[in-house]
Amino acid sequence: DNYTEEYRPQFHFSPPEKWMNDPNGLVYNDGVYHLFYQYYPEDIVWGPMHWGHAISKDLVYWEHKPIALYPDENGLIFSGSAVVDKNNTSGFAKEGETPLVAIFTYHDMEGEKAGRTDFQTQGIAFSLDNGDTWVKYKDNPVIGNNGIKDFRDPKVFWHEASENWILSLVAGDHAKFYSSKNLKEWKYLSDFGKTQGAHGGVWECPDLFPLKVEGSEEEKWVLIISINPGAPNGGSGTQYFIGEFDGKKFVSNQKEPKWLDYGTDNYAGVTYNNVPNDDRIFIGWMSNWDYARDTPTKKWRSAMTLPRKLSLRNIDEEYLLTNYPLKQVFELPGEVLVESLNVSNLATETINTNGLNQSQISFTTTSKDYRLTFKNNLDETLELVMDAKNNAFLLNRMESGKVNFQAEFGNKKHFMPITHLSQGEYEVKILLDWSSIEIFIDKGQYAMTEQIFSNEAYNQLIIENLDPEFSIKNVKIKRVESVW
Ligand code: FRU
Numbered sequence: 001d002n003y004t005e006e007y008r009p010q011f012h013f014s015p016p017e018k019w020m021n022d023p024n025g026l027v028y029n030d031g032v033y034h035l036f037y038q039y040y041p042e043d044i045v046w047g048p049m050h051w052g053h054a055i056s057k058d059l060v061y062w063e064h065k066p067i068a069l070y071p072d073e074n075g076l077i078f079s080g081s082a083v084v085d086k087n088n089t090s091g092f093a094k095e096g097e098t099p100l101v102a103i104f105t106y107h108d109m110e111g112e113k114a115g116r117t118d119f120q121t122q123g124i125a126f127s128l129d130n131g132d133t134w135v136k137y138k139d140n141p142v143i144g145n146n147g148i149k150d151f152r153d154p155k156v157f158w159h160e161a162s163e164n165w166i167l168s169l170v171a172g173d174h175a176k177f178y179s180s181k182n183l184k185e186w187k188y189l190s191d192f193g194k195t196q197g198a199h200g201g202v203w204e205c206p207d208l209f210p211l212k213v214e215g216s217e218e219e220k221w222v223l224i225i226s227i228n229p230g231a232p233n234g235g236s237g238t239q240y241f242i243g244e245f246d247g248k249k250f251v252s253n254q255k256e257p258k259w260l261d262y263g264t265d266n267y268a269g270v271t272y273n274n275v276p277n278d279d280r281i282f283i284g285w286m287s288n289w290d291y292a293r294d295t296p297t298k299k300w301r302s303a304m305t306l307p308r309k310l311s312l313r314n315i316d317e318e319y320l321l322t323n324y325p326l327k328q329v330f331e332l333p334g335e336v337l338v339e340s341l342n343v344s345n346l347a348t349e350t351i352n353t354n355g356l357n358q359s360q361i362s363f364t365t366t367s368k369d370y371r372l373t374f375k376n377n378l379d380e381t382l383e384l385v386m387d388a389k390n391n392a393f394l395l396n397r398m399e400s401g402k403v404n405f406q407a408e409f410g411n412k413k414h415f416m417p418i419t420h421l422s423q424g425e426y427e428v429k430i431l432l433d434w435s436s437i438e439i440f441i442d443k444g445q446y447a448m449t450e451q452i453f454s455n456e457a458y459n460q461l462i463i464e465n466l467d468p469e470f471s472i473k474n475v476k477i478k479r480v481e482s483v484w
Helices: 109-113
Strands: 016-031 034-040 052-056 064-068 074-085 100-107 118-128 152-159 164-170 175-180 187-193 204-213 219-228 235-245 269-270 281-285 308-313 318-325 332-341 348-352 359-365 368-376 381-387 392-396 413-419 426-433 436-441 444-450 462-467 472-480
Touching: 016 052, 016 100, 016 281, 034 074, 034 281, 052 074, 052 235, 064 100, 074 235, 100 152, 109 281, 118 152, 152 204, 164 204, 164 462, 204 308, 219 308, 235 269, 235 318, 308 359, 318 436, 318 444, 332 348, 332 359, 348 472, 381 436, 381 462, 392 436, 392 444, 413 444
Parallel strands: 016 074, 074 152
Antiparallel strands: 016 034, 034 052, 052 064, 074 100, 100 118, 152 164, 164 175, 175 187, 204 219, 219 235, 269 281, 281 308, 308 318, 332 472, 348 462, 359 426, 359 472, 368 381, 368 462, 381 392, 392 413, 426 436, 436 444
């Protein structure tokens, strides 16, 4: 294949060409994980939206499929979800067939241009061949609009307890919930969020699901909400709420936002429906609306985050949502560049390689004070600093390579609060691809995802351990083979 262009990710999903944004219709069915995505097949900037499509058996190696949904007389096809309608509640299938049903937002551009406020409605489509071909429902839209300007991104799941389909969508500054028996007729249930969480921008891409608390039988409900702008380090970001859902209403006593990722490039992420062992698998769009249209790639634009498993931890009486790459990501074949290096307290180690931009780096430590610097022959640097003593982790991409394509990209350092780090030894994983870095500390309790565009591959890693007491142990670096 030709996935060798400058900045082309080698172990992340990116479209063959042209513009991509949000992941859509994440659903597992009959041995395959579907990934649909916001797609404009004519240009590398946002335009009239389609659903692009790819499938995978393991969420690591992907096969591209033809475009699944095209705009029609009701509008463009904005973000949404997909379900496996096992009992054929929709009646779209004949005996013995199982329909896949996609639920998405129609965006009527003419209506928007005319200054109306009812231009976003919800529509559905079905597939009887496991996602290869789709037929839109003849009576679309299934949820109309009586004047809410931002009214979109339906996420549907089957709620066993109430034997209903439950749909979440966003309406500007809050989420709305609906229920249905057949995916066609929807009943409004309730609102959530007008006075809770972050409100620096419009709410987008909701996702409501139950999750067990690690190491217990306790179950909580999680509501993920993307917000743009208003993220902690600028532009687009993903917040979440922990609470209860009784089939009608989501209730959380949380006032302050919690953030799933403190990097600038993890947006519009949602989770898979129908995963076999009830794992909660999340994929986000690895970009930010501040500069998504300006990044320096030529043939295509943007990539998805690695697939991540979500977990809930109860730490010091607080529930935290963690996200951590699936184990098959770490098991990718590759060449070990560094087997096991120790960096003593107050020591510095410089690791020279012939290229780090397609690698996975890991270590364990009790140190709360260190700096990692990635460097290339042009002296471009990408800096990561753990300053747990001052409750912070810092990522500095200001001198990392191309940063001037847009004002917000390289204008400041990015911070992540470190407030509940394990007292003892914890793990750090860093996954560096040709235009991104993902950092997971303490098994995903702290995550940072950012794009980077170095003019040459980084070939040096400098590890400065500033902790007077503890060493950094077992530094491993593996260059992974391309999945393309
Ligand atoms: C999020 C978003 C969604 C919308 C889609 C349009 O990035 O703005 O709210 O459905 O992108 O492409």
